[in-house]
Amino acid sequence: MNALSAHAMFTVATTELRRRLRSRSALVTAFLAPLGLAVVFGTMLSNTEASTFDIGIVDAGGSALSAGVTDELVSFDEQASDEQEGSIVFTVVGSEALAEEQIDDGTIGAAIVVGATGEILVLKSPDRPISAQVGESIGYSIGGSLQTGLTEPTPLATAPLGGRPLNVMAYYGASMAGLLLFFTVGTAARSMLEDRDNSTLPRMLSGPTNVGSILSGKVLAAATLGALGFVVVWIITTAAFGATWGSPAGVILMIIGTVAAIGGVSLFIGGLTRTPQQAESAQSVVGFMLALIGGAFVPPTDTPATLRTLSRFSPNGLSLQGFSALNADNAGIRDLFPTLVGLVVFGLVFGGVGLQLSKRSVQI
Amino acid sequence: MSSTVLEVQGLAKKFGDRTAVNELSFHVDAGETFGLLGPNGSGKTTTMSMIAGILGADSGSIRVGGQPVGPTQHGAKGQIGLVPQDIALYEDLTTRENLDFFGRLQNMDGARRKARIEQVLEIVGLRDRADDRVDEYSGGMKRRANIAVGLLHEPSLLILDEPTVGVDPQSRNQILDSVEHLGQSGLSVIYTTHYMEEAERLCDRVGILDHGSLLAVGSQRELVSRVGQEDRIVVSGVFTDQTEIAVGEVMTLDGVRSVDVTSVGLELNVSDASAILVAALAALSPHGEVQGVEIREPNLEAVFLSLTGRALRD
Amino acid sequence: MRSISAFTLAALKQQARDRTSIFFMIVLPIAIMVIIGTTFGGATETEILVVGDPSTETDRLVSELNALDGIVGSREPDEEAARSQLRRFDAEAAIVAEADGSWTFIGNESSDGSLAARAIAQRAIDRLVLPPGSPQPVVDVRDIGENRFIAQSPFSLTAAQNLVLFTFITALTAGGIIVRARRSGVLRRALSTPAGVGAITIGLAGSWFVLALVQSLLIYLVGALAFDVNWGDPFGSVVLLILFALVGSGAGVLVGALFPSEDQVNSIGPPLALILAALGGCMVPTEVFPDFLLTVSRLTPHHWALEGWKDLIFDRESLSGIGTEVAVLAGYALSLLGLASAALRRQLN
Known part of the structure; x- marks a missing residue:
């Protein structure tokens, strides 16, 4: 990438970010919705200790x-x-x-x-x-x-589990932030289609730039917003609801990996569609499906073994495994390595194909 | 002799089997306003997209300021200002923010960008509303803001693609005024439209486009004379049995070429209607009752009709 | 009357043209039922780990556990690894074979299932004194209520939860169409015809009602045919289906009247619908809710619809047995439609 393309990419990214931050609905999708869902689910299920x-x-x-x-x-x-x-x-x-x-x-x-x-x-x-x-x-x-015929049951001592069990609030924070990423990061492909439809894309292209730099700029902005949303959920659930996510360095790496993986998949889905409306519905359909397979809506206590196996094929499931390891096992960065690699591979494969598809879909 | 800003040679583009643009050749000189007139679907927007370097041509060449133009040839792009038919702006940003964004994409440095933003806001008359979001504007203001972005980087060629579509008459007039003003200031303009009266008012030369082919290029006068169109005086009235005599009388006047008898009266084909009107009426009035007179000057509509056999707005 | 049906038809056509929404509306709920259905097999599966070196005793314990319904026994050599699985809820409990021949139970204290798991572990260990292959104790397990002789499909609760959840989600997100019509002036133009605001609201709500009803019927049928759900009293079912579709259509039109842009409906609608559904008990049974959350839950129409369905399905109640639920839902439907009409009137004037 030469200096001119990089300049165009950052120009598009900052403008895109400014537009998203100005739109109330983007704020809801990026910040309020995952937080609200996490708090509702977390409160609903954290209670089990006192049952x-x-x-x-x-x-x-x-x-x-x-x-x-x-x-x-x-x-x-x-x-x-x-x-x-x-x-x-x-x-x-x-x-x-x-x-x-x-x-x-x-x-x-x-x-x-x-x-x-x-x-x-x-x-x-x-x-x-x-x-x-x-x-x-x-x-x-x-x-x-x-x-x-035993008059007394065979002695069975009870040992405490020790350590810190999975924190449900943090679990749902990561799960809901991951679900909503489909909507925030998905805006990149959608915004491309919108720009094609209202001619801002041709106008940009009449200057010294190309589709690749513009699309990269939009992806950069969407990923930044998605990651910011994740960080806000992390900070607020920790500060206000006592969630324990685990080592901050690990959490940051996991957020980056998750944004990459889910961003890649949503870019791929967006690239397959032809209109912004189609992109939006397809992304929500796939988002819900993958989140569901990933175990986002199922209480972690109830996840059956089949679903746990299936969840490895969903970026949401993979991401939740990493967050659970951080959260419950106090995992270090080395333990997270395989999960992170998996997430990045998800992101690269789907994101790479998605970029090509998306470029093709806005051909004028 | 003025220098050529845009040179189009043998330009062609197909979409699948459909020929969108067929062997177009024309040029636009410095300071000239060139109109591309044609019905919807005639290939105007495709041609504009190729000239703006957004769309690659199948064959032929486009040069702006002597440099080739194409999707991967950025050299001449700084000289081209595109104003798309749609309001190609982010409506959730202010006009100033839009200008700043597109200015950055044009790689304009900070100081120049700032100065130019003020200038173009002045030109389109949006200085007072520059910090309002575009979606709060009226249709006409949006159109002006749309033009402002095209002017920002001081292009030598401005491409205006149907800038008055869907605009109320008053805003339309404002837009036409500013385009006229831009033309006078020395900027070369390509103006596409399917409104012949806009082309007549603004353009030094006009190209008539139909089904992707350029049928004729020239000034309005040239085109009109090429198809042999003349002024017509339409006289409605009752001449009863004196019609033949009346026709004979007007035929003797200098400048009357022919007279047709119609159901409502007479139609005179003349070389210059305003010069002959009074004499013609004086010759007719003794032979009947003249109830109305109308002068019809030849126009691009008539040229289009004569070239294609169809009206422009079908 | 004609103007009302004109609206209903026009809106329905728009909804039907949006293929992806149709996909969202039909395929997703069924897919979710299938996924939940097949992975859970309708009943929860509890995994209990046996920690210790392979020996006759530990082998026997694993097979005793596996012999029990809904229990998976598996071997985990490393105690720390077992504890980690428990902390992550990947397994429910662990039984450690100590070096001195005694047994120790480890459960996740913050999981409800660990209580049941302890009883299961005790039972499996107790059986070690019996010869291998001894028959299981005879214990009769029965659902309460009138339906004691009707076998319940394990999907019954999931199907009812899905029905309520998705009908509402679809109705809410489809509200975007109204925002579009409002903003493009179509509704204002309609006002210039003899049709009044009331007729327009009813017309619009009519199409949302049809949409919601079609979707819930679909889930109802798929539940009944593919998952053996016995929905209970048909009259009660019809009344519940209609009332909740009315609630959904009222909410959809209200959202369409209130939200400033289609974009906002699309971004706020689904999370809002999910939160309401979760609070209403559509995702986790309300039995685990703390008291204050249970109070909040009663404020959602979902709660009442779900209670109604549970009465019909599990208690074999008839229409008269779900009077309270029907009354509350009717109240919701009326007030939502009234509010929607008022909001639309304000927007259009």
């Missing part, structure tokens, strides 16, 4: 066996409450019908009904899947101990 599950116990059999099991569970509750704060609370409920009623109105999350000879029935509600899972596993556990 208490109320499980009802029904002694339906009236036998010594069933009474014994019921007592044992209630006393287990008393023991457990000493070491773990209010995680599972067992409540004795008078009858099966009453238990159903209480599950329905939300007093308890699930119930275990013990029959005279130790038959176990678990009552659950499909709209409370987590309580259902807790109730079910306790039910099986009781069934198991009755079957083995």
Whole structure:
């Protein structure tokens, strides 16, 4: 690139940035939307630490066996409450019908009904899947101990996890900032098409410049805005919501890698389209799909193994893996290396093809 | 003899099978306003894009100030100012910001850029509104701002592509005034339009373009005389049985070439309508009742009609 | 009446011409259902790691875990690596085989699933005293409510969440078309015809309503046919579909009347719709919400629509059983349409 092209690129980039920063909707897309989404999701799911599950116990059999099991569970509750704060609370409920009623109105999350000879029935509600899972596993556990005839369960000590578990606010900050990047960085290809349509592109080209420098300038501006948005989400979730993202140097590298990868993909998508409107819808469709595959909307606790494998093929998923490593494992830059390489490769491959496509699509 | 600013030789461009521009050759001299007149789709914008160096030609050559022009040949681009048909401005920026942006892209250095921005704002009369966003402007002001950007880097050739499309009559007049003024100031201008009255008012010479081919080039007078058009005096009235006598009477006048009898009266083909009008009416009035008179001077519309067999605004 | 339908038709034509939006509206929701459906298999899968050198005991534990429904047992030789997976929620819990033959449980205290995982781990260890291949204990698990004998599709909740989420997103983003019509003067011109603002609002809302209804019907049908979702009482379903489509169309027209540019609708619409949907419980079940968030959730129409669907699907309620939800949604629809009409009137005068 010669001095003239570089000059044109920076001129386009600064003007483009000025225009974006002046537009309210660009500000929403780059800063407010990812922040808002991160805070809502983060608050919604960070709460899990304090969750208490109320499980009802029904002694339906009236036998010594069933009474014994019921007592044992209630006393287990008393023991457990000493070491773990209010995680599972067992409540004795008078009858099966009453238990159903209480599950329905939300007093308890699930119930275990013990029959005279130790038959176990678990009552659950499909709209409370987590309580259902807790109730079910306790039910099986009781069934198991009755079957083995063990009066005391095999000793199972509990060791603390140690370290710092994944910070949900930081996780959603990275995930939502990544999702919205499709919209901010995607403006480069879109802006090219708009300039073609309103003749500012021909006007620029009538001067001593070429399509390549103009497009590079727009990509530079869009990437800068995207990275700024990411940084704002990082700073605000950290300062105001106590998010812990991990080592700053790692976070900065990851932001650059993510912007490169998602920017490349959105440039590619934009290059395939013919009008600014098409570009915008296609970018949002692909953005949502990749974010979804990348696990952006799924709580990290619930991500099934298949989705985790699939997510490596999405720039959002790759990016989230890196941010999770920083966040939960305090990973250093060396640990991030493979992820960063993956992201940059994503960016180079798709971005390179996207640049060519985009140049072609604005041919006059 | 004036020097040639633009020289176009054998220019041709195809889009697929469709010939957009076919073997165009013409030139524009320094200080001349050259009109390219043709209906929509005749190849005007394609020709302008090639002259502005945005679009490559299939064959032929374009030279501005003696230097070749093309998408990869930046040498002559500084001499060309393009004013596209659309408002090719960022409407979310102010006019001053737009000027600054395009000035930078033209590689103008800071001091010169600053000085020129003030000058062109003055020329188009937008100095008071220079710091308002373009989307707050009226249609006419947008058009003027659009022209200002084309003038910024002091080009020797200004390309105006249909600058009055969709503009109200008052703003249109303002635009025509400023183009006229630019022409008088020594700038060479190419002006494309499908309004013949604009070409008649502004252009020293006119090229008539249809289906990508240049049918005729010359001054309005030359073109008119080339197709043999004359002034016409249309007289409406009742001559009843005296029509033949009336026709005989006017035919004796000097400068009357022929007389046609129409359903509403008579039509006189004359060499100079205003010189002969009074005498013609005096000759006619004894033989009938003259109810109305209209003078029709030949114009580019008539030239176009005669060259293509179609009206300009079909 | 004719002027109203003229508007509905014109707006619908515009919507239909926008192929990519149609793609967004139809393909994306179905793709999401398929992805969530196939990856989750409808039920959550819990991974439990067994840490320790290969031995008869640890091998047996891995296979005991794998024998359980919805549990994946896998071996992880390195305890630190296991802890790292737990911290990242990549696995739910780990069982460490200590050198002295005892067992230690490690779970992520900040994950709800770790409570269930501890019970599962206990059960698997207890089974080590039984001979290999012993039958699993007989435990009967049953959903509460009238539907005790109807097998629930594991997609039921996801399908209902998607229905509510996407109907609203599409309606909201399509509001851009109204902004365009408003700014280009088409609406003002329409006002010069005998049609009043009221007719225009109803006409526009009509087309949004058709759009929202078509989309929700599509999700409804795909859910029923491809994912075996039993949506419950048909009358209740129709009422919910219609009411929520009305809410969506009111919101779409309101957005179209309020926002200054199409660009803003496109950039603010989707995140806004996502936030409302998340708060309404369309992404994570509201059972994990803290109390204040639950209060906020009740302010969204999504919450009520979803509650209505859950009553129909899980509790086999009939129309009369979802009276509250229907009333709240009707209130939302009326007030949104009223607000939209007022905003449009103000904009056009």
